[in-house]
Amino acid sequence: MTARHVVIIGNGPAANEAAISLRTQAPDARITIISKEPIRYYKPHLLPDLIAGKVSEQDLYVNPLEFYKENDIRLRLGQEVVHVSFATNEVVMEHKEVVRFDGLIIATGGKPRIPEPLQVFEDLMLSLKTLSDAKVWKERLRWVDSVLIVGGDLTSLSFTKAVLSLGKKVYFILHGDSFWPVRFNEELSSEVSQRLSDRGVEVISCRKILRLVMASEDSVEVETDGRKLRVGAIGAFFGLVPDVKFLARSGLAIERGIVVDEFLRTRFEGVYAAGDCAQVYHPKLRDYWVSIGYRNARNLGRVAALNLLGGQESAETAPAGIFQLDDISVNTSWWTEF
Numbered sequence: 001m002t003a004r005h006v007v008i009i010g011n012g013p014a015a016n017e018a019a020i021s022l023r024t025q026a027p028d029a030r031i032t033i034i035s036k037e038p039i040r041y042y043k044p045h046l047l048p049d050l051i052a053g054k055v056s057e058q059d060l061y062v063n064p065l066e067f068y069k070e071n072d073i074r075l076r077l078g079q080e081v082v083h084v085s086f087a088t089n090e091v092v093m094e095h096k097e098v099v100r101f102d103g104l105i106i107a108t109g110g111k112p113r114i115p116e117p118l119q120v121f122e123d124l125m126l127s128l129k130t131l132s133d134a135k136v137w138k139e140r141l142r143w144v145d146s147v148l149i150v151g152g153d154l155t156s157l158s159f160t161k162a163v164l165s166l167g168k169k170v171y172f173i174l175h176g177d178s179f180w181p182v183r184f185n186e187e188l189s190s191e192v193s194q195r196l197s198d199r200g201v202e203v204i205s206c207r208k209i210l211r212l213v214m215a216s217e218d219s220v221e222v223e224t225d226g227r228k229l230r231v232g233a234i235g236a237f238f239g240l241v242p243d244v245k246f247l248a249r250s251g252l253a254i255e256r257g258i259v260v261d262e263f264l265r266t267r268f269e270g271v272y273a274a275g276d277c278a279q280v281y282h283p284k285l286r287d288y289w290v291s292i293g294y295r296n297a298r299n300l301g302r303v304a305a306l307n308l309l310g311g312q313e314s315a316e317t318a319p320a321g322i323f324q325l326d327d328i329s330v331n332t333s334w335w336t337e338f
């Protein structure tokens with residue numbers, strides 16, 4: 001395909017790697033990155049370090065704005081895509097503007113998930129996905145002495161480290177329904193509990209959170225099936241689900257993520273998905289896998305760009321690196337030692 005105008009939805013590692021690969025391989029292509037976040041590309045994996053005060057906001061950013069100008073990549077920040085039409089090859093923005101594309105790479109990543117039984121308490125829980133979430137946490141942690149973490153995904157562990165390093169008390173409710181990239185069985189649960197306890201975290205064993213109530217401006221009362229406590233803030237860490245709701249009526253095949261073949265092609269010509277939002281076919285496994293992690297995302301972004309330009313590179317990953325998590329095969333380039 002001769003790429004004329006390639007639109008990339010997203011501005012994370014998958015999107016940026018795609019844009020750079022496109023520019024290198026197709027010097028004449030018109031490239032546009034559209035992102036709902038109003039800020040330039042940053043490293044999400046450094047957010048816990050930002051909260052801990054180990055790095056500054058400037059340390060998070062990857063490329064200066066001039067980089068995009070020099071490489072003739074148009075950055076449209078703070079603009080959300082709400083619909084894509086594959087009949088007319090158009091992306092529709094929240095502010096009603098329509099942008100035409102000849103090629104499209106969807107790299108919208110994931111968004112925090114809260115299991116259904118806890119959704120009634122959603123307003124009282126904070127998550128950690130974006131820089132703006134991290135700033136909310138940073139501000140909250142200035143005023144509170146304790147945090148309750150509910151969940152148990154990878155982010156929860158690096159976040160716990162950050163909170164402990166600030167000298168705050170951490171309570172933890174390990175929840176079986178977290179998106180841990182291995183099966184969350186009893187053995188693993190007790191191993192993680194032990195490691196958390198060794199570091200001074202108070203692990204609360206409970207089957208159900210019965211009540212969360214705002215007790216004062218900076219404290220929340222928590223009642224579980226065996227315990228009552230008051231904490232300064234509550235974090236929900238149940239992993240991420242692909243941020244693809246806006247594509248629900250687009251005609252794309254969507255299951256756990258956007259369904260693509262091993263070349264990251266969707267069912268529409270010239271349309272690819274990469275990074276955490278993709279569900280990728282693995283020819284050897286004859287099954288699909290979803291990706292987690294910064295390195296995986298960059299690799300998938302690069303492969304999507306090359307194939308959009310006519311390449312035939314497979315995104316296949318080593319079968320040994322794939323975990324089964326309930327019915328989902330997961331590959332992660334990310335493991336946190338706690």
Ligand SMILES: Cc1cc2nc3c(=O)[nH]c(=O)nc-3n(C[C@H](O)[C@H](O)[C@H](O)COP(=O)(O)OP(=O)(O)OC[C@H]3O[C@@H](n4cnc5c(N)ncnc54)[C@H](O)[C@@H]3O)c2cc1C
Pocket residue numbers: 009010011012013014015034035036037043044045046047048079080081082107108109110128129130155158243246274275276277292293294295297333334335336
């Ligand atoms: C706190 C935290 C710690 C992490 N730590 C690690 C780690 O230590 N190691 C590691 O490998 N991985 C880590 N990860 C995971 C890693 O950051 C992700 O796997 C990676 O960022 C996924 O890249 P992506 O490009 O697929 O999506 P994302 O980085 O999620 O980027 C998605 C982009 O799409 C944009 N977007 C979404 N929907 C729309 C829309 N409708 N319209 C316009 N724009 C849209 C978003 O604004 C964003 O720019 C961490 C993640 C978090 C949140």
